Amino acid sequence: MPYILCVYYSRTGNTEKLMREIAAELKCEIVKLDDGVDRSGLGGWLRSGMQAMARRIPAVKPVKTAFPLDVYDLVIIGSPVWAGRCSAPVRSFLSQYGESLRKTAYVITRSSDVRYEEVFDQMDMYVRAPRVSAVTIRPNTVGATFWRDEFLTSIRDGGKEKADNAG
Ligand SMILES: Cc1cc2nc3c(=O)[nH]c(=O)nc-3n(C[C@H](O)[C@H](O)[C@H](O)COP(=O)(O)O)c2cc1C
Numbered sequence: 001m002p003y004i005l006c007v008y009y010s011r012t013g014n015t016e017k018l019m020r021e022i023a024a025e026l027k028c029e030i031v032k033l034d035d036g037v038d039r040s041g042l043g044g045w046l047r048s049g050m051q052a053m054a055r056r057i058p059a060v061k062p063v064k065t066a067f068p069l070d071v072y073d074l075v076i077i078g079s080p081v082w083a084g085r086c087s088a089p090v091r092s093f094l095s096q097y098g099e100s101l102r103k104t105a106y107v108i109t110r111s112s113d114v115r116y117e118e119v120f121d122q123m124d125m126y127v128r129a130p131r132v133s134a135v136t137i138r139p140n141t142v143g144a145t146f147w148r149d150e151f152l153t154s155i156r157d158g159g160k161e162k163a164d165n166a167g
Contacts, residue, residue: 004028004155005065008078009089011039011048014109014139018148019078022107025152026076035060035089052082052091060092070100074132074155077123081110081136086119091126098126105155106134113138132158 006023009032010016016032023030035058039048051058069075079090086094086108098104104127106120120134135151137144 002073003067003071004074004076005069005072006030006076006078007033007063007093008107009033009035009080009087009093010078011044011080011087015078015080015107018107018109018137018139018144019076021148022076022078022152026155029066031063031065033060033063033089033093035092037089048088049083051088052085055085055091056088057092057095058088060089060096063093063097068100069097070102072102074103074105075101076105076107076155078107078109079119079123081108081116081119084114084116084119086123090123094123094126099128101127103129104131105151106131107151108134108136109139110136111138 004026006019006028008015008019019030037058038044077090079086106123108116108119110116115136117136120131124130133154135147137147
């Protein structure tokens with residue numbers, strides 16, 4: 001079995017729920033990113049949106065994992081979409097650690113019909129090699145479970161672009 005790590009940021013729980021489901025299915029380690037920034041309420045929403053638009057890289061606290069990040073065969077990174085971009089804490093994680101990750105796959109959650117697949121390309125800019133798989137999911141919609149399962153299948157198959165799609 002390959003060593004897989006799930007890393008994510010979640011402000012209101014959507015990405016967290018999905019990443020927990022994915023980690024449970026893959027029976028792998030899961031870690032939540034923390035940048036110590038208060039992102040609650042309207043102020044937090046505005047701050048988060050502005051940081052994402054400005055491509056800010058706030059420091060994230062050191063990520064505590066069982067092994068050094070370059071030991072994992074695959075790191076699955078989960079982020080909410082913020083202002084059409086990946087969330088600031090995930091951008092920070094990628095900027096700090098992206099080069100040391102051997103293989104990556106992405107899970108993004110969003111609230112609109114727009115798929116935001118360009119976010120995958122933005123995330124790829126920080127890593128050594130392009131993603132092996134990615135999925136964009138709108139939580140609590142009919143397609144969400146289907147696309148989550150397609151993503152899991154692609155990961156189990158060794159990460160083909162099959163799940164690079166929308167829910
Ligand atoms: C600051 C901010 C900006 C957002 N911008 C978008 C956006 O551009 N497009 C979109 O579909 N959803 C957007 N959303 C909604 C979130 O992507 C969506 O609700 C996501 O599932 C939240 O994940 P979370 O609960 O893990 O934080 C935004 C949310 C926040 C807080």
